[in-house]
Amino acid sequence: MALALLFSGQGAQKVGMGRSLYEQSAAARARFDEADSILGWSLTRTCFEGPEEELTQTKVCQPALYVHGLALLAALEEQGKLSATAAGASQPSPRYALGLSLGEITAYAAAGVFDFATGLRLVAERGRLMQHACEQTVGSMAAILGESREAVAVLCKEFDIEAANFNAPGQIIVSGEREKVAAAVAASKAAGKKVIPLNVAGAYHSRLMESARAAFADVLREVEFSRPAFTVFTNTTGRAISDPEELRAALAAQVVSSVLWEDCMRSAVAAGASEFWELGPGGVLAGLARRTEKSWAVKSFSEFDDLAK
Structure with a gap:
């Protein structure tokens, strides 16, 4: 199996997301606890208890989806459903990763472009900057x-x-x-x-987000990017990129550019992906995949019980 991981974008969040992971997976719990420590406020409590109005805020839901996606990845590895490396592993290991909008940062982190903490700081700042741009336009x-x-x-x-x-x-x-x-x-x-x-707070992926793009580009320049451990696809190009500087540029441009999600999915299949695992709430990306091509094999993982699939 040539496995591709899919990571959710803004709008997939829902109150209660990740609670069963936190309660039943030590690896997932460690991700949520680390996130609370890094952010300096309880993202975990907002994910589990809401209120929905708070979780829906751009500056909150973006880090929430990032943490949830990587908590699912950690839980799958902990449960022996997924291997972090292909060498000598009997269970599948990811060969591709792609994420919708903010999910692209989650995909980069999953592929080792930067570590969990760095990605969390990036996505939190991206959410803050985009919310500010929404409030100014x-x-x-x-x-x-x-x-x-x-x-x-x-x-x-x-x-x-x-x-x-x-x-x-x-x-x-x-x-x-x-x-x-x-x-x-x-x-x-x-x-x-x-x-x-x-029903959104602003005009995402348009020129109205230019102030956020410019500020986020400055933030990205201060972060070290590594070559991904497996293939990642970028929203702005719809194709695979591995050069660290190109990955950096793609993340900045994405804030004001079209998300070529269908192109990313088709490129993954063309590259050899034979099965997709969606790591995020709601099954949104699985629905888009089936709308694009019904024959594609897609599984959605959102909570602890899903790990038995």
Whole structure:
């Protein structure tokens, strides 16, 4: 089996995430406890108890999803379901990793580009900077369903908005100034297209996040990046990258760039991935995978009971 790990993006979080892992896996508990120590506040309590309004904040949910993903990885290794290295292992070991938006940082950490603590500090700062950018701008997002990339490109040009996510065939997210997105939604609905406004704090993966990108790029310059231990795919390119400087540049650019998630998934399959394991709450990425290609083998792991799959 050529295994690819998938890590969740913002929006997958839910109150209670990780509680059973914490209670039943020493390895997962160590991740949550280390995160609380590094952050200086109880991410663990917010994950387990909420309130939902607090967990949903960009500066909270981004580190929460990062920690949850790597806690699942640690628990799978502890349970003997997954090997950190391929040498002499009877259980599967990851050969590929990819993450949606903030999940790309989780994928980098899983592949050893930087350690857990470094990645946590990065994702916490990314979340803080993006929340600040949201508070300084008036943006929104919407899902365009059943349309081609070309049709959405025309819509974006007409209303001066941007394509934020290419999640799966017929599922594209647009992003931009609230009034412009609202006008695009209204025009699309009038034309009989299926469009869903999203309940988000701002215009992620658009030029409205430029202040966050610039500040995050400065933060990234202070961090040492290593070559990944296995193949990682980047949202901005939709392909595999291994050079540390290219990985650094991709993380910074991603804040204002389109997330080419469908491209990443197809590139992983083309590279040889034969099974995907989603490590995160809700099974969102498994759903996108099945929408892209029903024949792909995908498992979702969210809580301790899932480790028996």
